[in-house]
Amino acid sequence: MSETIYDVPAAWAKKAHLNDAKYKKMYAASIKDPDKFWGEQGKRIDWFKPYTKVRNASYKPGKVSIKWFEDGTTNVSYNCVDRHLATRAKQTAIIWEGDDPSESKKITYGQLYTEVCKFANVLRANGVKKGDRVTIYMPMIPEATYAMLACARLGAVHSIVFGGFSPDSVASRIEDSDSKIVITADEGLRGGRSIALKKNVDLADAKVKGGIGKVIVVKRTGGNVSMQEGRDVWYHEEAAKVSGHCPPVEMKAEDPLFLLYTSGSTGKPKGVLHTTGGYLVYVAMTHQYVFDYHDGDIYWCTADVGWVTGHSYIVYGPLANGATTLMFEGIPTYPTISRFWDVIDKHKVNTFYTAPTAIRSLMGAGEEPVKRTKRKSLRLLGSVGEPINPEAWEWYHRVVGERRCPIVDTWWQTETGGILITPLPGATKLKPGSATRPFFGVKPEIVDAEGKVLEGAAEGNLVISESWPGQMRTVYGDHKRFEETYFATYPNKYFTGDGCRRDADGYYWITGRVDDVINVSGHRMGTAEVESALVAHPSVSEAAVVGYPHDIKGQGIYAYVTLMTGEKPSDALRKELVAYVRNEIGPIASPDLIQFSPGLPKTRSGKIMRRILRKIAEDEFSALGDTSTLADPAVVDDLIENRQNKR
Numbered sequence: 001m002s003e004t005i006y007d008v009p010a011a012w013a014k015k016a017h018l019n020d021a022k023y024k025k026m027y028a029a030s031i032k033d034p035d036k037f038w039g040e041q042g043k044r045i046d047w048f049k050p051y052t053k054v055r056n057a058s059y060k061p062g063k064v065s066i067k068w069f070e071d072g073t074t075n076v077s078y079n080c081v082d083r084h085l086a087t088r089a090k091q092t093a094i095i096w097e098g099d100d101p102s103e104s105k106k107i108t109y110g111q112l113y114t115e116v117c118k119f120a121n122v123l124r125a126n127g128v129k130k131g132d133r134v135t136i137y138m139p140m141i142p143e144a145t146y147a148m149l150a151c152a153r154l155g156a157v158h159s160i161v162f163g164g165f166s167p168d169s170v171a172s173r174i175e176d177s178d179s180k181i182v183i184t185a186d187e188g189l190r191g192g193r194s195i196a197l198k199k200n201v202d203l204a205d206a207k208v209k210g211g212i213g214k215v216i217v218v219k220r221t222g223g224n225v226s227m228q229e230g231r232d233v234w235y236h237e238e239a240a241k242v243s244g245h246c247p248p249v250e251m252k253a254e255d256p257l258f259l260l261y262t263s264g265s266t267g268k269p270k271g272v273l274h275t276t277g278g279y280l281v282y283v284a285m286t287h288q289y290v291f292d293y294h295d296g297d298i299y300w301c302t303a304d305v306g307w308v309t310g311h312s313y314i315v316y317g318p319l320a321n322g323a324t325t326l327m328f329e330g331i332p333t334y335p336t337i338s339r340f341w342d343v344i345d346k347h348k349v350n351t352f353y354t355a356p357t358a359i360r361s362l363m364g365a366g367e368e369p370v371k372r373t374k375r376k377s378l379r380l381l382g383s384v385g386e387p388i389n390p391e392a393w394e395w396y397h398r399v400v401g402e403r404r405c406p407i408v409d410t411w412w413q414t415e416t417g418g419i420l421i422t423p424l425p426g427a428t429k430l431k432p433g434s435a436t437r438p439f440f441g442v443k444p445e446i447v448d449a450e451g452k453v454l455e456g457a458a459e460g461n462l463v464i465s466e467s468w469p470g471q472m473r474t475v476y477g478d479h480k481r482f483e484e485t486y487f488a489t490y491p492n493k494y495f496t497g498d499g500c501r502r503d504a505d506g507y508y509w510i511t512g513r514v515d516d517v518i519n520v521s522g523h524r525m526g527t528a529e530v531e532s533a534l535v536a537h538p539s540v541s542e543a544a545v546v547g548y549p550h551d552i553k554g555q556g557i558y559a560y561v562t563l564m565t566g567e568k569p570s571d572a573l574r575k576e577l578v579a580y581v582r583n584e585i586g587p588i589a590s591p592d593l594i595q596f597s598p599g600l601p602k603t604r605s606g607k608i609m610r611r612i613l614r615k616i617a618e619d620e621f622s623a624l625g626d627t628s629t630l631a632d633p634a635v636v637d638d639l640i641e642n643r644q645n646k647r
Ligand code: 6R9
Pocket: 262, 307, 308, 309, 383, 384, 385, 386, 387, 388, 409, 410, 411, 412, 413, 414, 415, 435, 496, 497, 498, 510, 512, 513, 519, 522, 523, 524
């Protein structure tokens, strides 16, 4: 395979924190003596009581336990806010860019301190204590960050639910996390359209056993909402009653910081639990090195705080480093398709971190909408969420970055807390489509189906064989599920669920999920979740969902649906099913294609053979493989004949 290699630009070699030799030396040291390496790195945050133990992690079957810096105490909110006050009180912490380009504001570290303290005092006045879970269902406004840091300040555990999720999804996450309180806004605003967040919380309340105890409502649009006496309070009214000081609670390194629900192969989304000390050390360090952060940089990650990328690289990593982080409420195409580039010019953004799906959709509009902007401030580009195809990479590099900006293609997961495989600007030569090399302390391995570790150039499943401080600690309330999902497939290794190839230069190329998770526009969706939403519809008897290649989204959702006896397939029913799934889970789960099929390919023991359904959805009829174990091979001919065309 011919591949282009991009050298480190000369301007970068001079100013970057790292070069290739330094990377190699530090990497070797991090693997040889992790205790020493992380013992030093842990000092990048402030501790109330210093740790004496660094790492205490075991992946042993039945005994998985992960602890870092366990006897130290600290507070995340203190590290992201208070400790910067002496030197940065007047420096901008957050640049907020509203959905409407006429709306933006800057929040200094001094103001951030007051806002976070007020929010914490409001939470406390409304009954929140250390260890309580708090659900946050918010648009991309500064109050979302204040709320996160306020929880951290009190030692409460936040669980953010993405604003695009349905009332059902909100309800099941509130119930699973046993949150007594929800923070929301009257409405969100995206692309000129409002999203009825408060109304969704009202609808969710009816579905939560015992109901929601308390709802704090931030006023964003001033839209009409109904407030329920005794349950709902306005944030601005509560905030007017409290002081702008609130002492941070002393937390143990392994006390929980947040829960974030993510989709897996089976069952309901799981609550990924991250803790205090190790997580903060890891996100601060990766933010510094991966984005080659220097004081004065204007840094923009376009994610939503509802996803892990927003947690680690809009809020915690940048703020721990005293950076200026840009928070964007809107979408890339509103009011025009030049919006991203206009915002870069408006705020003189130096580092821009986005998702391949956004790049592919903007690519479709050609170069002109980019070229009409200057982008002179840009120095570094980043990508996250899914494999970036080399065409999109090249376009991003050539058109957006005018060949002077390196691209960091960062591979990681909700579970990993921070970036694990990535180029480091200044140190790493780039190959379009490759996440390149492991970050410090990360030991990736490629294994075959039997778990044999493959050496040299190889392709197989990606596992990580040592612990790193940002790693998730458990599935909330279900440690057994944690062990079974991540540590049972390949004993003594963390299984990522991703396929991967390592080339002769030791570069890693992520090939996508190898389990029943599909990645739609960088968002994870379990096929089982979409299937259970479909079969809940009265006309549906059975459903099987797979991913298929989609030009913009990366993967689209392809659903095979068997109807109840007597139900007739129709376009109207197809539309109804799409709307039904949107309503059950949220718009990101909408099936792109629905094929009505009288039967699904099953083994004689009744197991659906997804491999075959995947191949049909991918248009690879010649590669169906062995179909001899099928109970009724004729089903396959019907499926091929009636396959849905790609849009
Ligand atoms: C951070 C985030 C995780 C899954 C992961 C993988 C895919 C993320 C990627 C990538 C190729 C990259 N993924 N970054 N694949 N190259 N640079 O996205 O977390 O939402 O949990 O998704 O996303 O398949 O396993 P999350």
